[in-house]
Amino acid sequence: MTTDTANARGNARTRPNPGLLVIGRLVVPALAVVTLLFGGGLVLGLVQSLGYLPATGMQMFTLRHFAGVLSDPDFFYSLGLTFYIAATSTATAALISVAMALVLTSLARRQRVVHFIFQIPLTVPHLVIAVALVFMMAPTGLLSRAALKLGMINSSASFPLLINDSWAIGTLTAYVWKEVPFITLMILSVLRRTGMELLEVGKTLKASRRQRFFHITLPTIFPSLAAACLIVFAYTFGAFEVPFLLGQTYPMTLPVWAYKSYSDVDLMARPEGIAIGLIIAAVIIAAVVAAQLLTKAARHRGLVL
Amino acid sequence: MVAAGVIVVVLLPFVPLVMWSLSDRWFYPELWPRQWGLRAWQYVFSTAGTQILGGLWQSVGVAATVSCISVGIGMPAGRALGLFDFRGKDLVAVVLILPVIVPPLCVAMGLHLWFIIIGLAGSFLGVVLVHLTFCLPYAVFVMWGIFSNYDPAYEEQARSLGAPAWKVLVRVTLPLTFPGIIVAGLFAFLLSWSQYLSTLIIGGGKVATLPILLFALMGSGDRPVAAAVSIVFVAPAMLALLFSARYLGGRSITGVR
Amino acid sequence: MGDLKLQNITIDYDHTPVVHDFSLTVENGQMASLLGPSGAGKTTVLKAVAGLLQPRSGEIFIDGRLANGLPPEKRNAVMVFQKNLLFPFMNVEQNIGFGLRMQGRSNAEVHRRIEKILELTELTGLNRRKVHELSGGQQQRVSLARALVLQPAILLLDEPLSSLDATLRQQMRELIQDIQAQTRITTLFVTHDQAEALMMSQRVCLLLNGRIRQVGNPQELFYRPADPEVARFFGGCNFFEGQLKNGVYYSPFATVAAPELADNGQRLNATIRPEDILISVKGTQGLPGRVQKASFEGGTTRIWVQCQNRVFVVLAPRTDLCAGQNVRLHLPKDKIRIFPPGN
Numbered sequence: 001m002t003t004d005t006a007n008a009r010g011n012a013r014t015r016p017n018p019g020l021l022v023i024g025r026l027v028v029p030a031l032a033v034v035t036l037l038f039g040g041g042l043v044l045g046l047v048q049s050l051g052y053l054p055a056t057g058m059q060m061f062t063l064r065h066f067a068g069v070l071s072d073p074d075f076f077y078s079l080g081l082t083f084y085i086a087a088t089s090t091a092t093a094a095l096i097s098v099a100m101a102l103v104l105t106s107l108a109r110r111q112r113v114v115h116f117i118f119q120i121p122l123t124v125p126h127l128v129i130a131v132a133l134v135f136m137m138a139p140t141g142l143l144s145r146a147a148l149k150l151g152m153i154n155s156s157a158s159f160p161l162l163i164n165d166s167w168a169i170g171t172l173t174a175y176v177w178k179e180v181p182f183i184t185l186m187i188l189s190v191l192r193r194t195g196m197e198l199l200e201v202g203k204t205l206k207a208s209r210r211q212r213f214f215h216i217t218l219p220t221i222f223p224s225l226a227a228a229c230l231i232v233f234a235y236t237f238g239a240f241e242v243p244f245l246l247g248q249t250y251p252m253t254l255p256v257w258a259y260k261s262y263s264d265v266d267l268m269a270r271p272e273g274i275a276i277g278l279i280i281a282a283v284i285i286a287a288v289v290a291a292q293l294l295t296k297a298a299r300h301r302g303l304v305l
Numbered sequence: 306m307v308a309a310g311v312i313v314v315v316l317l318p319f320v321p322l323v324m325w326s327l328s329d330r331w332f333y334p335e336l337w338p339r340q341w342g343l344r345a346w347q348y349v350f351s352t353a354g355t356q357i358l359g360g361l362w363q364s365v366g367v368a369a370t371v372s373c374i375s376v377g378i379g380m381p382a383g384r385a386l387g388l389f390d391f392r393g394k395d396l397v398a399v400v401l402i403l404p405v406i407v408p409p410l411c412v413a414m415g416l417h418l419w420f421i422i423i424g425l426a427g428s429f430l431g432v433v434l435v436h437l438t439f440c441l442p443y444a445v446f447v448m449w450g451i452f453s454n455y456d457p458a459y460e461e462q463a464r465s466l467g468a469p470a471w472k473v474l475v476r477v478t479l480p481l482t483f484p485g486i487i488v489a490g491l492f493a494f495l496l497s498w499s500q501y502l503s504t505l506i507i508g509g510g511k512v513a514t515l516p517i518l519l520f521a522l523m524g525s526g527d528r529p530v531a532a533a534v535s536i537v538f539v540a541p542a543m544l545a546l547l548f549s550a551r552y553l554g555g556r557s558i559t560g561v562r
Numbered sequence: 563m564g565d566l567k568l569q570n571i572t573i574d575y576d577h578t579p580v581v582h583d584f585s586l587t588v589e590n591g592q593m594a595s596l597l598g599p600s601g602a603g604k605t606t607v608l609k610a611v612a613g614l615l616q617p618r619s620g621e622i623f624i625d626g627r628l629a630n631g632l633p634p635e636k637r638n639a640v641m642v643f644q645k646n647l648l649f650p651f652m653n654v655e656q657n658i659g660f661g662l663r664m665q666g667r668s669n670a671e672v673h674r675r676i677e678k679i680l681e682l683t684e685l686t687g688l689n690r691r692k693v694h695e696l697s698g699g700q701q702q703r704v705s706l707a708r709a710l711v712l713q714p715a716i717l718l719l720d721e722p723l724s725s726l727d728a729t730l731r732q733q734m735r736e737l738i739q740d741i742q743a744q745t746r747i748t749t750l751f752v753t754h755d756q757a758e759a760l761m762m763s764q765r766v767c768l769l770l771n772g773r774i775r776q777v778g779n780p781q782e783l784f785y786r787p788a789d790p791e792v793a794r795f796f797g798g799c800n801f802f803e804g805q806l807k808n809g810v811y812y813s814p815f816a817t818v819a820a821p822e823l824a825d826n827g828q829r830l831n832a833t834i835r836p837e838d839i840l841i842s843v844k845g846t847q848g849l850p851g852r853v854q855k856a857s858f859e860g861g862t863t864r865i866w867v868q869c870q871n872r873v874f875v876v877l878a879p880r881t882d883l884c885a886g887q888n889v890r891l892h893l894p895k896d897k898i899r900i901f902p903p904g905n
Contacts, residue, residue: 012389015388015457017389023385030382030441030442031400033378037434041412041415044419045414045415048418100311103307114308118311120543121315122546123539123543125498127538132321145336148334149334177314197643200641200647201643203614204612204614204634204635204640205635205640205709207660207661211664216649220651231406238407238411240408240410241502241516255408258414259502274411278411280408285403285407288406299651
């Protein structure tokens with residue numbers, strides 16, 4: 001998707017602009033739906049988090065819900081945990097993906113079964129992999145039973161905590177399993193389209209294997225790798241199901257906390273939940289903007305595509 | 306070597322799902338179920354059949370509706386973005402990328418109050434609308450990619466050969482962009498299909514799609530049934546993958562999340 | 563600097579041979595072209611020399627050293643691809659300097675050599691340009707410069723001009739010839755364009771269906787094609803049959819002394835180029851014929867003449883002939899090429 005933009009520009013540039021009326025007719029429906037529903041959702045969320053809640057009779061503009069969240073001593077634990085999960089799973093998945101992409105390009109295209117199997121996690125909902133990992137990694141799960149059978153542990157209590165643990169191992173496992181194929185396939189399409197030819201050029205221009213990787217492969221895949229990583233980071237930072245099922249109960253990740261507050265029986269907690277949601281959105285948008293600026297700087301210096 | 310590794314790592318998580326769904330009695334620390342059986346599957350298809358199959362249809366209905374609307378509205382937008390350069394194009398791109406990266410949680414919480422007031426909360430339509438906020442932009446991006454490699458001269462050729470506009474659409478444009486339409490539709494379907502939280506917030510439990518039921522089952526602790534429902538939940542997505550592998554010439558469905 | 567020697571190369575692709583028993587020597591400082599229609603296996607040969615694929619059998623010697631088994635980066639041959647394949651994330655200077663940097667040359671040396679090569683390829687001042695800001699011709703020159711700057715023993719050019727329009731292509735041909743004459747770099751040049759091969763190279767190797775059909779200097783291939791297929795590739799279209807008797811070749815159209823051919827009464831094919839046939843309206847000399855059609859081509863007119871049971875194609879600089887007209891054809895004896903036995 002986003003990686004095709006350079007290409008898209010090329011096609012669009014050669015064509016005369018058919019006028020705002022024609023373009024408007026094509027774009028406006030989609031834009032209207034997104035603006036109304038997405039934009040409307042965010043604005044209404046903001047309004048509510050700023051204290052306008054007719055159901056409870058609160059109609060005062062106030063910053064106290066945001067203040068309440070930000071001054072909560074648990075907030076920074078949660079923020080840290082959420083960031084740790086998102087950053088670690090994205091970085092791990094990215095490293096594995098680059099290696100996988102290289103392996104898959106060297107693997108003959110004819111090995112279609114591998115390619116097919118490799119795509120399976122793309123279609124598996126996060127919820128299902130979380131459920132599967134509960135069955136696999138819980139203290140009474142399949143791994144624990146196998147370890148006991150093999151005599152590696154002597155009771156379920158001595159099995160290491162892999163889910164609901166403080167290192168979020170279960171959550172990270174689920175995300176890495178799910179996101180590696182996504183990132184890999186994003187890189188792979190670029191690598192197959194232009195990367196292979198450029199690598200041949202690199203060979204004839206006397207670049208060693210290592211040099212080809214750092215000077216050709218990495219700069220070529222960087223834009224799609226970065227785009228894929230951003231999407232994964234944004235997703236893992238704002239997702240609910242996996243940390244809810246596999247994460248520890250305290251501290252919670254921000255999305256889990258946001259939903260807990262929002263669905264609290266105490267309606268007064270609802271604006272705080274929405275405030276946390278907006279903070280999540282703000283962090284993600286800030287991360288994307290920062291990444292864009294960094295990429296622009298790198299491009300300016302000719303480091304990447 | 307690597308191939309074998311990939312296959313094991315990908316398929317391993319399904320082993321406990323399948324085993325648990327086929328076990329009647331299985332206690333810790335046994336490695337194999339003490340008694341294999343179809344209790345869970347009987348529960349899924351007969352005891353709680355109306356509820357779970359109802360959830361399946363609910364899920365299919367929501368995802369199919371979202372997918373159709375996304376493609377229908379997304380295709381013209383993708384065409385404009387892929388074929389033309391115009392003022393404000395960057396802004397349009399930003400407006401469309403935001404719903405892709407901002408978690409649906411934020412939007413759903415904001416929309417909830419409004420939907421309560423206009424009577425959409427707890428309704429099928431309400432859930433479809435909230436899913437559209439992120440499925441539609443995805444479809445637009447896919448179609449953008451498709452149309453950036455599309456040559457509208459084919460349409461002009463058809464027109465000059467005497468085809469009226471609607472025939473050009475049906476006989477030229479749609480066949481040429483068909484693989485892209487399928488991929489876009491598949492993306493939107495899968496995104497909507499696996500959505501939990503926004504469905505829960507807007508649907509309020511009244512629109513009981515499969516993920517809502519699965520979450521409730523995980524809470525109840527009946528592992529065999531939860532495993533069986535999980536399998537029911539992945540099956541259509543797998544079929545979609547098989548379908549795409551079969552009909553899109555083995556092309557990978559790059560970009561699906 | 564160095565010579566290139568290919569001995570009995572056979573190359574497989576997907577277990578089917580695409581190049582059979584290919585042998586070719588390019589002398590030091592020579593510009594040779596590998597000519598053939600698309601799909602003949604030209605690029606395959608080039609890639610084998612570059613080391614991008616391995617021949618099933620045969621030897622490749624670059625500068626006198628056996629290169630089989632050497633990876634591309636260890637070979638003293640650089641290939642310029644058909645698509646310019648410039649690194650899109652680098653500017654002109656970075657692209658040209660790529661190979662030198664890979665060898666770990668010092669900054670000063672890299673800059674000095676880049677400047678020199680920019681001048682040679684008429685790109686001076688474009689150092690900082692982004693690849694997508696260059697014209698097609700400039701991109702192709704950068705691609706050439708990127709290879710030349712490494713001063714390889716062998717330069718391999720894979721149809722580097724095919725993506726350019728006619729005028730630009732002519733300019734690039736001249737530029738490449740100039741550069742080759744100046745640097746005296748041994749060059750193997752792949753093309754499907756016979757005119758390009760004839761004008762650019764000192765030695766032409768014609769490849770058809772993965773096999774060498776003829777190697778020689780441009781005049782040899784053009785005037786003394788080894789067999790009818792070679793003649794056809796260079797635009798030959800007039801073929802006829804005759805018989806040898808007592809050192810003389812007899813055919814209904816011409817009688818030619820052929821003392822060099824074995825005299826055993828066998829039937830042999832012969833050809834004459836369309837521009838070598840003389841045509842006249844008056845007189846009683848020559849073969850009588852009738853014009854079937856004439857098609858004006860600018861400098862010349864292509865005329866189809868029915869003569870006995872054959873149709874001869876004649877290229878002549880006259881415009882006064884029309885269908886149905888009676889003419890006389892004259893086939894100069896020295897322009898007739900009799901194919902040796904076996905064809």
